[in-house]
Amino acid sequence: MTQLPEVEVARKSLEREIVGKRIKSVEVKTTALVRHHRNRPELYRALDGRKIDAVSRRGTALLLDLDDDCTFVLLMGEHSWIASETASASPGRSVQMVTTFTTGGALHYHDVTKTGAMLVLADTELASVPELTPGGVDPLADTFTWQAFNQKLVEWARPLRNVLTDFQVLVGLGDTYADEVLWTAGLSGARPSQRLSAQEVRRLYRSVLEVLHEAVKQGGATEAEAEGDEEESDPFINVYRRAGQACRRCRTPIRHEKIGGELSYFCPACQT
Numbered sequence: 001m002t003q004l005p006e007v008e009v010a011r012k013s014l015e016r017e018i019v020g021k022r023i024k025s026v027e028v029k030t031t032a033l034v035r036h037h038r039n040r041p042e043l044y045r046a047l048d049g050r051k052i053d054a055v056s057r058r059g060t061a062l063l064l065d066l067d068d069d070c071t072f073v074l075l076m077g078e079h080s081w082i083a084s085e086t087a088s089a090s091p092g093r094s095v096q097m098v099t100t101f102t103t104g105g106a107l108h109y110h111d112v113t114k115t116g117a118m119l120v121l122a123d124t125e126l127a128s129v130p131e132l133t134p135g136g137v138d139p140l141a142d143t144f145t146w147q148a149f150n151q152k153l154v155e156w157a158r159p160l161r162n163v164l165t166d167f168q169v170l171v172g173l174g175d176t177y178a179d180e181v182l183w184t185a186g187l188s189g190a191r192p193s194q195r196l197s198a199q200e201v202r203r204l205y206r207s208v209l210e211v212l213h214e215a216v217k218q219g220g221a222t223e224a225e226a227e228g229d230e231e232e233s234d235p236f237i238n239v240y241r242r243a244g245q246a247c248r249r250c251r252t253p254i255r256h257e258k259i260g261g262e263l264s265y266f267c268p269a270c271q272t
């Protein structure tokens with residue numbers, strides 16, 4: 001799943017690279033990705049010659065604010081990412097959209113599972129897109145307080161691992177970061193979310209912030225890691241895809257088993 005830190009990293013780099021640029025051309029490979037429009041030309045017409053004024057993020061969606069009171073929305077798929085390229089770079093197999101700019105450069109949108117979507121909407125219509133109004137809190141936003149988090153943990157009353165990946169609780173934590181957060185907090189994913197002590201809730205809350213901010217600072221998990229190359233995991237990743245390797249806290253081998261109903265990576269000794 002495309003997770004929050006990687007989308008936030010993409011937002012920051014797009015902010016530097018494409019704000020102020022004017023769109024020269026757009027090409028989408030798979031029609032299903034423009035399902036919110038009648039056809040691809042309708043999307044192309046809405047984007048033709050438009051200047052990008054700002055780039056923002058709502059959950060795991062990227063919003064490119066255009067100069068005509070419309071927004072180009074990119075809903076990330078199960079496994080998507082965005083890369084800046086030169087205008088002449090040939091798109092790889094996973095590239096589903098190429099946008100070029102009048103002043104040079106291009107944007108390649110990769111979508112391995114073709115589950116993402118792209119659409120242009122009037123700014124006033126943004127609230128009507130369900131994907132842009134998730135029920136959960138954005139853990140990188142100011143609205144993420146430990147009190148609000150505690151309330152969700154009590155209400156949800158399910159194993160922790162399960163609650164952390166639920167978008168109705170938190171937006172953008174997938175398998176990688178849920179495992180990392182639980183390891184950092186020293187908590188087992190099997191623990192019922194409603195039975196944590198106040199101290200444990202605070203520890204979990206701080207771990208969510210620490211893990212996500214560090215991931216953003218490090219530029220997100222690399223694609224090699226995201227695509228399952230066990231040898232190339234990032235140094236800031238402590239448990240995810242490290243089965244059999246020594247826990248960095250207590251040297252116990254990391255396990256990869258179902259916990260709280262979810263297949264996850266954890267240390268059986270220091271996560272309790």
Ligand SMILES: [Zn+2]
Pocket residue numbers: 247248249250251252267268269270271
């Ligand atoms: Zn350990």
